[in-house]
Amino acid sequence: MRRPTIKDVAADCGVSKATVSLVLRDSPQVGQVTKQRVRESMARLGYVYNRRAADMRSQRSQTLGLVVTHLRNPYFAELTMAIEDAATKSGYTLFQGFSRDEVPQQRRLLETMAEHRIDGLILLPAHDSRPEDLLETVGAGQLAHVLITRSVRGYECDYVGADNVRSGVLLGEHLGALEVSTVAFLGGAEGSSARRDRIEGLGSGLRRSGVTSPLALSLPAIGDEGGIPLVDRMLERIPCPDAIVAYNDMYAFGIMNGLRARGIVPGRDVAVASFDDVPDAAFQQPPLTSAAGHPEIVGAQATRLLLDRFEDPDRVPSTVLIEPELIPRSSTTSWSGRA
Template identity: 90%
Template sequence: MRRPTIKDVAADCGVSKATVSLVLRDSPQIGEDTKQRVRESMVRLGYVYNRRAADMRSQRSRTLGLVVTHLRNPYFAELTMAIEDAASTNGYTLFQGFSRDEVPRQRRLLETMAEHRIDGLILLPSHDSRQEDLREALGGARLPHVLIARSVRGYDCDYVGADNVRSGVLVGEHLGTLGVSSAAFLGGAEGSSARGDRIEGLNVGLRSAGVTSPLALSLPAIGDEGGISLVDRMLERIPCPDAIVAYNDMYAVGVMNGLRARGIIPGRDVAVASFDDVPDAAFQQPPLTSAAGHPEIVGARATRLLLDRLEDPDRAPRSVLVEPDLIPRASTTSWSGRA
């Protein structure tokens, strides 16, 4: 017994083959009543959509790739879920891989995804990625792609991320209005574009609030070093400043634990602020002041930008910066030295 076809479904419910095809794609051009009638006909006839055959005809696999560094950072987890949701809503399946912030592993993942004929790729590049690495892994395959969260110096392509300079400005202005006179920046990988932008903005914000010598110290993390050991290294170099700004909320939690281990009470003896505003930030002790980077918006816009790239491969690259928001909490507002 032969399998029913689109032609059979169209004849059964009195519409054209083109209409059935649009219903299969859930096109907004077709009214809900017609969609319901066509779907009922499919069930009645036992029609099963052959997506593989359709993809072969359209030269599309209906798959996207996503490569991020890891999911230990809750911000990246939220970002990943937002991208998967946006891809699914648009009829795409998402393949995921994790580079662990290692360029060789990242290269292998990109090459493998290209070999599996994904339609496009979203990449959170490892912190030490160079433009040559990405051109070799992506340019040669001519794979449509978007970078997220971290840019790569000299590499011109579509990009979506939080406005890290603006995030730093918001944190700096907030600390300045509290009356801090010295601050240290702890954490992040040296050379990371996000780290550099946050420090740049922080200095601008502190100066605009009247702090004449903004950063007493800036310490990048060494390897997988956490906030506790960063506090130890900081106190070996300088007295405890009025404020500590952590690269992200993960480092900030370690920083506050490291301070407590030294008998220094975060929020009271030293103001602590951070970036990303992950869900747990509000539940720290004290609750953590953080600049929200809105991963749900970054993920949705990155997916939209990639789908636009698939429709118009030759358009000029676009850069989208998502506006951050500062969420002040007791880790800074309860500082005892504020004016």
């Protein structure tokens, strides 16, 4: 008969493996009632405290690293706060860094964090990251890590993010139900996996709704280009479409300003929709239709997946996709072409 593990104890008393580990260290982060319940499960299952494993755990720094691109997008700010909250509750201190979406800066941050012996890393990769970029830093050294929000094609590790394909499908079906005929997708870095998935889902949802030529134009952003110049570039190429889908809400805010500067009324003359549903989306004029990506869930799940990796370092990498939610608002529902 195999010996009971921390995982068995956690399942028996309905807590996480991280909580069981904290009880084993008699951490003040866990309440007395929970400690008692966990200890009763240990006794009932015959769990034997592995001193050698405890000695190995004691060598940990109890620190995690988080590298994101920037905090200009409120979605990333909410994501960061969710990760910090989950890490703190599990007894870890979080070190944070910002790559500014540049691979060289990302490499420097990852090397520095590894040198400071963090126990694990959560990474939102720069948009043009390659598998070898990660292998040179975190992959080769076997540092436990989880990617969030963006995957890196050809690189296998734990990943958590919103289901971007599904988000695109929801927006495509919504716009198709409004009987739009032409749609432009604006913004996002050309090499971004999230952008690719959102466009794929959008096209699928539009076709499913009977829109025969769904994407009249797809324009990636150039560098730090915002929504206003994207509108100018779009109108140089095509007439104003029935609908514009922005890569995210931050682009959408600029796009609506750019449309107004051209005398085009967002929501009435052209439907505008987006992704992320940051808090300010509901307060735009008109309020912005957006597919919510739930950063608070992404952050909590990513932290949990990383802590689980500590307990089972050899398990097969997991991909967790968070179900999105479409929030329809008058930036699409008031479109005058609907009639």
